[in-house]
Amino acid sequence: MIRHYVELKDQHPHALLLYRVGDFFETFFQDAIAIARELELILTAKDAGKDVGKVPLAGIPHHALDRYCALLVEKGFAIAVCDQMEDAADAQGQLVRREITRVITPGTILEEGMLNARRNNFLAAVVLAGNHWGLAYADVSTGEFLTTQSQDLEQLTQELMRLQPSEVLFPTNAPDLVSLLRPGEKSDHLPECLPSQFCYTLRSQAPFVLSEARYRLLQRFRVRSLEGMGCEHLPLAVRAAGGLLEYVETSTEKDMGKGKGEGGKEEGERGKDKKKEADDQRDGKTSSLIHPSALKTFPLQPLCTYTLTEYLVIDHQTRRNLEITQTARDGTYHGSLLWALDKTVTAMGSRALRRWLLQPLLQLTPIHDRQDTIAELVENGSLRQTLQRLLKQIYDLERLAGRAGSGTANARDLVALADSLDKLPDLGRLVEKTRSRYLQDLQTVPPILEHLGQHLHAHLVETPPLYLTDGNLIRSGINAQLDELRQQVEADQHWIKNLEAVERERTGVSTLKVGYNKTFGYYISISRAKAGQQVPDGYTRKQTLTNEERYITQDLKERENRIQLAQDSLNHLEYEIFAELRSQVGEQAELIRTVARSIAAIDVLCGLAEVAVYQGYCRPAIAPSREVCLLEGRHPVVEQSLPAGFFVPNDTALGSGEGAISGQPSAVSRQRSVVSNQPSAVSRQRLAGETESETPNSELKTQNSKLKTQNSKLKTQNSPSPPFNPLPPPDLIVLTGPNASGKSCYLRQVGLIQLMAQVGSFVPAQTAKLGLCDRIFTRVGAVDDLATGQSTFMVEMNETANILNHATPRSLVLLDEIGRGTATFDGLSIAWAVAEHLATEIRARTIFATHYHELNELASILPNVANYQVVVKELPDQIIFLHKVQPGGADRSYGIEAGRLAGLPASVIQRARQVMGQIEKHSKIAIGLRKGGQTSHSTREKNGQAYPIDQPIEQLDIFGEG
Numbered sequence: 001m002i003r004h005y006v007e008l009k010d011q012h013p014h015a016l017l018l019y020r021v022g023d024f025f026e027t028f029f030q031d032a033i034a035i036a037r038e039l040e041l042i043l044t045a046k047d048a049g050k051d052v053g054k055v056p057l058a059g060i061p062h063h064a065l066d067r068y069c070a071l072l073v074e075k076g077f078a079i080a081v082c083d084q085m086e087d088a089a090d091a092q093g094q095l096v097r098r099e100i101t102r103v104i105t106p107g108t109i110l111e112e113g114m115l116n117a118r119r120n121n122f123l124a125a126v127v128l129a130g131n132h133w134g135l136a137y138a139d140v141s142t143g144e145f146l147t148t149q150s151q152d153l154e155q156l157t158q159e160l161m162r163l164q165p166s167e168v169l170f171p172t173n174a175p176d177l178v179s180l181l182r183p184g185e186k187s188d189h190l191p192e193c194l195p196s197q198f199c200y201t202l203r204s205q206a207p208f209v210l211s212e213a214r215y216r217l218l219q220r221f222r223v224r225s226l227e228g229m230g231c232e233h234l235p236l237a238v239r240a241a242g243g244l245l246e247y248v249e250t251s252t253e254k255d256m257g258k259g260k261g262e263g264g265k266e267e268g269e270r271g272k273d274k275k276k277e278a279d280d281q282r283d284g285k286t287s288s289l290i291h292p293s294a295l296k297t298f299p300l301q302p303l304c305t306y307t308l309t310e311y312l313v314i315d316h317q318t319r320r321n322l323e324i325t326q327t328a329r330d331g332t333y334h335g336s337l338l339w340a341l342d343k344t345v346t347a348m349g350s351r352a353l354r355r356w357l358l359q360p361l362l363q364l365t366p367i368h369d370r371q372d373t374i375a376e377l378v379e380n381g382s383l384r385q386t387l388q389r390l391l392k393q394i395y396d397l398e399r400l401a402g403r404a405g406s407g408t409a410n411a412r413d414l415v416a417l418a419d420s421l422d423k424l425p426d427l428g429r430l431v432e433k434t435r436s437r438y439l440q441d442l443q444t445v446p447p448i449l450e451h452l453g454q455h456l457h458a459h460l461v462e463t464p465p466l467y468l469t470d471g472n473l474i475r476s477g478i479n480a481q482l483d484e485l486r487q488q489v490e491a492d493q494h495w496i497k498n499l500e501a502v503e504r505e506r507t508g509v510s511t512l513k514v515g516y517n518k519t520f521g522y523y524i525s526i527s528r529a530k531a532g533q534q535v536p537d538g539y540t541r542k543q544t545l546t547n548e549e550r551y552i553t554q555d556l557k558e559r560e561n562r563i564q565l566a567q568d569s570l571n572h573l574e575y576e577i578f579a580e581l582r583s584q585v586g587e588q589a590e591l592i593r594t595v596a597r598s599i600a601a602i603d604v605l606c607g608l609a610e611v612a613v614y615q616g617y618c619r620p621a622i623a624p625s626r627e628v629c630l631l632e633g634r635h636p637v638v639e640q641s642l643p644a645g646f647f648v649p650n651d652t653a654l655g656s657g658e659g660a661i662s663g664q665p666s667a668v669s670r671q672r673s674v675v676s677n678q679p680s681a682v683s684r685q686r687l688a689g690e691t692e693s694e695t696p697n698s699e700l701k702t703q704n705s706k707l708k709t710q711n712s713k714l715k716t717q718n719s720p721s722p723p724f725n726p727l728p729p730p731d732l733i734v735l736t737g738p739n740a741s742g743k744s745c746y747l748r749q750v751g752l753i754q755l756m757a758q759v760g761s762f763v764p765a766q767t768a769k770l771g772l773c774d775r776i777f778t779r780v781g782a783v784d785d786l787a788t789g790q791s792t793f794m795v796e797m798n799e800t801a802n803i804l805n806h807a808t809p810r811s812l813v814l815l816d817e818i819g820r821g822t823a824t825f826d827g828l829s830i831a832w833a834v835a836e837h838l839a840t841e842i843r844a845r846t847i848f849a850t851h852y853h854e855l856n857e858l859a860s861i862l863p864n865v866a867n868y869q870v871v872v873k874e875l876p877d878q879i880i881f882l883h884k885v886q887p888g889g890a891d892r893s894y895g896i897e898a899g900r901l902a903g904l905p906a907s908v909i910q911r912a913r914q915v916m917g918q919i920e921k922h923s924k925i926a927i928g929l930r931k932g933g934q935t936s937h938s939t940r941e942k943n944g945q946a947y948p949i950d951q952p953i954e955q956l957d958i959f960g961e962g
């Protein structure tokens, strides 16, 4: 047995091998040590013979296989399940025949209990060629199969972070090709651009070679060219997709028992195995893990090619900072944007919403389509509610179709699918008179699906058993042979039922009974007292118990055999009829999934309409401009977390000019860019203490005033703009305010509203006018990244560098404090330079929240910068947070007050106040900057750059009085 184990292990070295021995799935050697550690099981030892000695052993009870497998897969292990294919008794002293029945890897799960209904389970494949890359991904449970190709490895990392694949295939020339690298495991064969938190399966290069990959795709989808799939001319995308397909196809081949090993099955033995499967399942012996005789192949949808530029780019940091699908603090769903918006009623809808939030759109038409549908569902509340009631009754069609297509659906799955298909005509009628595109998509139900639902109902009983080989799946009146067999079994069972009365009368033994047990089958029992007197004619003793004797008769045995045979034929026939039904469903898997996607979209839109109604959202006007214009905007998550009416809404006005969107700068932006060519000079002059009237560049001034006029004109045309500030909307807002006043909240609210608008959702504001943006960047208080050995400050600088290198005038940049992790003046200088660069060189729409009040100076230097502050009310002993954003800059942070509220000892607070007094009195830099350069600055040249220097700074005497 150990030798067989080792042989199998050699064939599946990347997987933990669970080997059925009686009631346990055992593991030996390293696998035993691994599962004992991972599952907290007891590690024992087994004697493996004289030559080997004791080997480590750990096992799990057979009935708990699914649960333990789910745990292991979640931890990133692959598992090979080796089951017994015959009873130990049948083996007659030989080694029991065993086979690998299923190989599960994190990316190829189909088992319902192991999948999260509300999110996709992606398997990805990556191909690299220098700085270029190809990425394909598939969800084998829902059939999605996509591929793309691009350059810039950073983008690849970001795309993988968006997908969060459960397993990534990577071709390499590594000698150890079969190993599966668990999250965090390092390998020399993995390039740095592949994030280490995923599971990697190293594959050979062969299936990823272009010709091989292309051929496989052509074969699979029965096409002559990949043109229709959009990737004929994208070699890296084709290679990744072909390599992924090969993995999926070979995993199923393996699962089908095509692998070598002791138990390679002959065709003739299949029937016997089915019977064995039936027996085992009846006895509750086997797990519900997909059986090899059932698993065909994963039905994947035709390959789709996508480009990264189709969607709003949200990098991983921004996804985390905006808490789109999980909170930044503890990674929970509760408290995320998804949580606030998810009012879907189906698993398909929930998965779709997650996808939509992670891929906001860049094109106006699809955004308008979604908005139109939400608007219709907002207006027509009764339609929305009836739709949601109906949607609730629809099961996960995407995954049910997948299980049918892969031959793993059970009868309950098909009944659920039929019930769901039955609802389609009702859905169609309900949306008959609707106007918007998504609702109209549901108007026509493909007749073939309507018929399929009826067909399934006509064949399958209402509540079939869980196991397929137990019979009682198919209704009577469907198949003549089935009816005949059933009648025969019923007649024989009737005969046995009557036997007790007949035999009592014939033998005169009134206590005679007819019974059944698994070992002996049917028997006649007579109490021992009576049996002692007289054994009736034709009775053969079979078993003696304390109080009774058990007999059989020839007639009874014959009937029993007939019942058994008929029942076996019956179960077999039912299974065959069922399998035929299942493959009919499988043939329609693609069509079912198309309908499922329309249903999922409607579910999402109904949910978004519901949130819009109950939370009072508005439909944003989206235009190809640079505007962010919000009246009474709110944070969608914080608002829902606070009691009704507690959230303080705030206005936002940012950015103007249209040209940047289309790539053709408008007059306004052209003029602004003239300004942007000169800013450093201006700011340097300001910093150097020159007043505006002394500015030599009078042309610049004229440009600026023209710009202001144009912007205010634009603003009037683009009403409704909030009556927020009479000046043209700035490109950069410097946002100051005390600790905990609401700066971060405001910043994120603007980002989330922009994102929601590009998802097509209504937004939490009274009115909203938003330009399409190409990227949202955020930089929010960093934490040490110990894993990569980066300090807080370095993480912050990396993130800032990324923003400055990639932001465009179409981007929205949200900066929550920069430069905090270093010396105050270093930090302030960096913050200043970053803000200046964003406002003048990049001209991205930016909100810069900061405690460096000195940055307020920028607004008086640069025309496209404005100051806002979150105001508080100061009482003698405390401050009251008003959470209101208003024009102007705060001059204090009330940090010491925040410390007092947090419970710092009174003596520390008092001392801090004293120290602050001293610093304020003596810090020339701070005072100088705050006074807007009115103090005597001078400039000097260094490396060709002008920069300000202050009067020599006095040594601060913060410990004394003077």
Ligand SMILES: Nc1ncnc2c1ncn2[C@@H]1O[C@H](COP(=O)(O)OP(=O)(O)OP(=O)(O)O)[C@@H](O)[C@H]1O
Binding pocket: 638, 646, 647, 648, 649, 650, 737, 738, 739, 740, 741, 742, 743, 744, 745, 746, 883, 884
């Ligand atoms: N507009 C608002 N209405 C009601 N409550 C708000 C509002 N904005 C923020 N808050 C509340 O105030 C708390 C603090 O807000 P936030 O974290 O945004 O402050 P902050 O100014 O960024 O503070 P710090 O400078 O210390 O980072 C939030 O957790 C939220 O509960």
